[in-house]
Amino acid sequence: MQDLETRLKALIVEALMLEDVKPEEIESEAPLFVEGLGLDSIDALELAIAIDKEFGVRIKPDDERTREVFASVRSLAAFLHEELASARSVG
Numbered sequence: 001m002q003d004l005e006t007r008l009k010a011l012i013v014e015a016l017m018l019e020d021v022k023p024e025e026i027e028s029e030a031p032l033f034v035e036g037l038g039l040d041s042i043d044a045l046e047l048a049i050a051i052d053k054e055f056g057v058r059i060k061p062d063d064e065r066t067r068e069v070f071a072s073v074r075s076l077a078a079f080l081h082e083e084l085a086s087a088r089s090v091g
Contacts, residue, residue, distance in 0.1 A: 004077040007054075012073070015050035016043050028074040036072070044070055051076075057083045 009023035012032075016039070030036035033044070047070075048059045057080055059066060069079040 001077055001081055004081060005073050008073050008077055008080070011050055011054055012037075012047060015046055026073060028077075029072050032070055032072060032076075051080070055080055055084065056087075 005028050006023070009026045012018065012026065013021055013023050018037075021037070026037065033039045039047070045061075048061070052058050059069060059079075063069075065079075069075055
């Protein structure tokens with residue numbers, strides 16, 4: 001799971017072109033939106049697209065869990081871990 005968080009941090013910096021942020025500076029528990037990294041809804045969309053490309057996992061904007069999934073790097077990693085594990089057990 002730690003590995004997944006590290007990959008997500010790098011993906012966030014790369015996909016959102018955060019030039020003044022290094023992946024290792026992003027705290028796993030820090031909020032991604034408003035406080036913390038201060039991302040906005042456009043960033044969420046770009047990040048969702050990047051996650052789909054990188055991991056093959058779609059995050060639906062109309063899903064009621066989306067807000068909690070995007071709460072922090074840790075919650076995003078937990079969601080991806082679940083989705084990837086269920087995809088492996090089905091496939």
